[in-house]
Amino acid sequence: MSDRSRDPHWNLDRHAxxxxxRRxxxxxxxxxxxxxxxHLLAMALGPQVPLGLVIALLAFFALSFAWIALSFWAAILGFLLNALGLHPLSLSRVGPGDGAVPELRGHTAILVPVYNEQPDEVFARLxxxxxxxxxTGQAGAFALFVLSDTTVDAIAAEEEKGIEVLRQRLGIGERLxxxxxxxxxxxxAGNIAEWLDSHGSRFDHMxxxxxxxxxxxxxxxxxxALMEASPRTGMVQTHAEPMGRETLFARVLQFSARVYGGMLATGHAFWQKGEANYFGHNAIIRVAAFSDHCRLPVLTGQAPLGGEILSHDFVEAAFMRRAGWFVWSLPTLHGSYEELPSNVVDYAVRDRRWIQGNLQHARLVGARGLHWMSRLHLVMGIMGYLASPLWLGSLLLSAAIVLEHEIVGPSYFGRVPSLFPNWPQYNTGHVHGLLVLTAALLFLPKLLALVLRLGGSSRVQGGRLAMTVSVLLETLFSMLLAPVMMLFHSVFVLGILAGRAVGWPPQARGDRGMEWDTALERHLGQxxxxxxxxxxxxSWAPAFLPWLLPVVxxxxxxxxxxVYSSRREFGVAARRWRLFLTPEEGAGDPVAGRASVAISTKDSALHGNTQA
Structure with missing residues (x-):
């Protein structure tokens, strides 16, 4: 064992x-x-509700409520750790990855798979x-690979030209x-597998x-450095933070992820430890271990639930852990970024691809030899999208119970045979208790995240007043968006289960606005x-209408x-009013700032033309 592997600041394996x-x-x-x-819901329903409706509603509700509770308690753990200044792995002030960076000894490849992307934006980031x-003075330990799966010849020509220009600008020659x-x-996954076969033997990590x-x-x-010091570690996933987009929709989601996401990721890192997950990008991987153990199978049968696995990342993490390698999540490492879709339809379309990929994972949950935590990650990925039809089912069943009561009237001799009538019960105490509990699960993490920001970094996100207003507006926006995404996801899930497959087209990027005709077409059914x-x-149960209004x-x-959230001018105006700021904007982060400027101006020095 090397001296570095004994260093608690760098050896992840010792925390396994x-x-x-914790779990x-x-x-x-x-x-x-x-x-x-x-229990509160069962008591609130009372004995007069038909037994079949009760059983169905409680089953739907139990799954949905447990899913919300998991995120809630992970957020609470994250809040406590952040408030106390403790690392989620070491539970001390110092954890793996902290301190002065040692000299690197190995070789790391940076892989950038592209598929019909806009070349000037990709090369600006690179x-x-x-x-x-x-x-850092350690660029000599790295090489950069752009792995093109581009199918459009004109875009491929732009890529090839851009590479030559970028080589000259950076002066790195054949290391690009x-x-x-x-x-x-x-x-x-196949793109990376081809690189492994042709270049992987030359590198320790990717x-x-x-x-x-x-x-x-x-x-x-x-x-x-963490990989070199941790010989049993196969993957380290960073917490990729969204930035760089300017539409109001994207700015609200970027702000939300930055305020709440880190706290939630910290809580998950606490209990997942060496059985964390991989999200397909912004992570380092041990090349030999990945090449030997993480090749994907082709599922039997036809798409959408058979064929090539669309969502490769969860499966690769599961295979890596099955082979005995640890998989870590380190939200304490900052400086890792990604972009979000800029409007609600692009956001939903991206989820449509992920839903099909995650539902395929149901066929792998029982795969031989998987760690139970890996099986849990696969189930959690599935539940992330099944939660929407479960919520929809709960709403429909609740409405059915209310309508049945109003139309049919109370049942005095209900689901249990009795010589005595069951008088209607109105368990308002249980109803109010359930509402308070639900509100706490949904909104307390937002409040605690705001408390952390107000006590620390609020200045770089507009100041305390702007932060508070931004959180309130984001909460309102999320409440309005939630039923929209619920219906999108429910339709997608049902369509996939009915056999309707989707391809994997290039993700829409850039600040794309939405016109009224598109919005009406996509949202008319809703x-x-x-x-x-x-x-x-x-008409039938007006007393229930106020409870339904937050959804409808x-x-x-x-x-x-x-339409309005897709407008770039509204996002720019929000930034001018210091609303929905990310920390990089307030602090002038050099890395994120340079990339945002280069992308927004479509730096023509990299290319002669801009690909539309």
């Missing part, structure tokens, strides 16, 4: 033990919270990334590579990017459903929300 009590704490809290919620790496595959077998990824040189050097719900409930309001306003 002691996860049992018991989390799972116990989740189960108690879910049990309390189910230039920023490489210059930041050069500033570009190659184009003629066949896109296996999509991104840092995998997406086309919209950006990472500081210091973060990349620290990742490489508006109609919201209007029908208001008419039916308003988002559906009725969906086209307006989509």
């Amino acid at each position: 033990t002691g996860a049992g009590w 018991l704490v989390l799972i116990g809290a989740v189960l108690m919270t879910a049990t309390a919620g189910v 230039e920023t990334t490489w210059r930041s790496l050069e500033a 590579h570009w190659r184009r595959r003629t066949a896109n077998t296996g999509r991104k 840092i995998v990017f997406d086309a919209d990824s950006l990472m500081s040189g210091d973060t990349m050097v620290r990742l490489a 508006v109609v459903l919201g209007a029908v719900a208001v008419l039916v409930i308003g 309001a988002g559906l009725l306003l969906a086209p307006s929300l989509a």
